[in-house]
Amino acid sequence: MDGVDELEAAWRELRTTSKPGVSLPHLAADALASGFDSPSLRELAGLGFRDELEARRLLPVVLQELGRDPDLAVDPTDPRSQVVPWAVVRTQLAPDLVHRAEQALAVVRRDLAPIAGRVGRLTLFWSGRSDDDGDPILEVGFDDEPFLGSWCGDPQEFSSGVDLPHLVQLIAASTQECIMETFQSYWPTCSLHRRGLHLPDWDSGLGDSGWPAWHCRAAPGHDVALVGGLTEAPLY
Numbered sequence: 470m471d472g473v474d475e476l477e478a479a480w481r482e483l484r485t486t487s488k489p490g491v492s493l494p495h496l497a498a499d500a501l502a503s504g505f506d507s508p509s510l511r512e513l514a515g516l517g518f519r520d521e522l523e524a525r526r527l528l529p530v531v532l533q534e535l536g537r538d539p540d541l542a543v544d545p546t547d548p549r550s551q552v553v554p555w556a557v558v559r560t561q562l563a564p565d566l567v568h569r570a571e572q573a574l575a576v577v578r579r580d581l582a583p584i585a586g587r588v589g590r591l592t593l594f595w596s597g598r599s600d601d602d603g604d605p606i607l608e609v610g611f612d613d614e615p616f617l618g619s620w621c622g623d624p625q626e627f628s629s630g631v632d633l634p635h636l637v638q639l640i641a642a643s644t645q646e647c648i649m650e651t652f653q654s655y656w657p658t659c660s661l662h663r664r665g666l667h668l669p670d671w672d673s674g675l676g677d678s679g680w681p682a683w684h685c686r687a688a689p690g691h692d693v694a695l696v697g698g699l700t701e702a703p704l705y
């Protein structure tokens with residue numbers, strides 16, 4: 470493999486795993502050393518260890534400049550290759566869907582506030598696909614980085630074609646999963662019993678309040694707060 474083949478392989482890997490197994494600036498430097506050259510290749514080679522996001526953004530540009538088609542480097546059957554940041558996709562979706570999704574996101578962000586310094590800012594992504602009803606399938610990530618799954622779990626995607634309370638529940642559930650996989654910790658927890666809280670089962674509905682609640686299963690079980698009200702309005 471020459472230097473560019475390795476960059477292409479890294480690009481393929483990036484679309485299927487959350488972490489590249491290699492240093493992109495390193496590969497770019499190798500490609501430069503073996504005689505390839507382009508403005509973005511030089512830029513990529515000059516990036517530091519901490520510029521991972523910037524390196525990911527640059528990589529498809531590099532491949533294009535070197536005459537490779539980044540789309541061909543991606544396995545088109547792999548749904549992970551199509552994830553689109555919310556900031557991009559929100560201008561293309563129906564306004565009422567965008568409004569509902571952003572409302573629901575804001576609700577879940579309220580509950581995340583106490584740990585936002587650790588996990589980052591919760592954001593939405595479009596998976597690039599829609600469900601059978603044509604509603605976009607969404608997923609979550611932190612700090613504009615989609616959670617692309619890990620060795621033990623795929624991201625929990627969800628359809629946006631539900632009402633606000635159900636969308637809140639789906640985003641909260643997906644966020645729980647993402648935090649569990651990415652940070653290896655339970656969120657949120659019951660401060661009384663120091664154990665992880667649960668959302669209602671999808672099939673059992675939302676109960677009298679019509680809004681999902683965080684439930685602690687410590688016997689006999691109690692609802693701790695409605696989702697979005699975790700920090701200010703405990704129910705116990």
Ligand SMILES: [Zn+2]
Nearest residue numbers: 659662685687
């Ligand atoms: Zn409890």
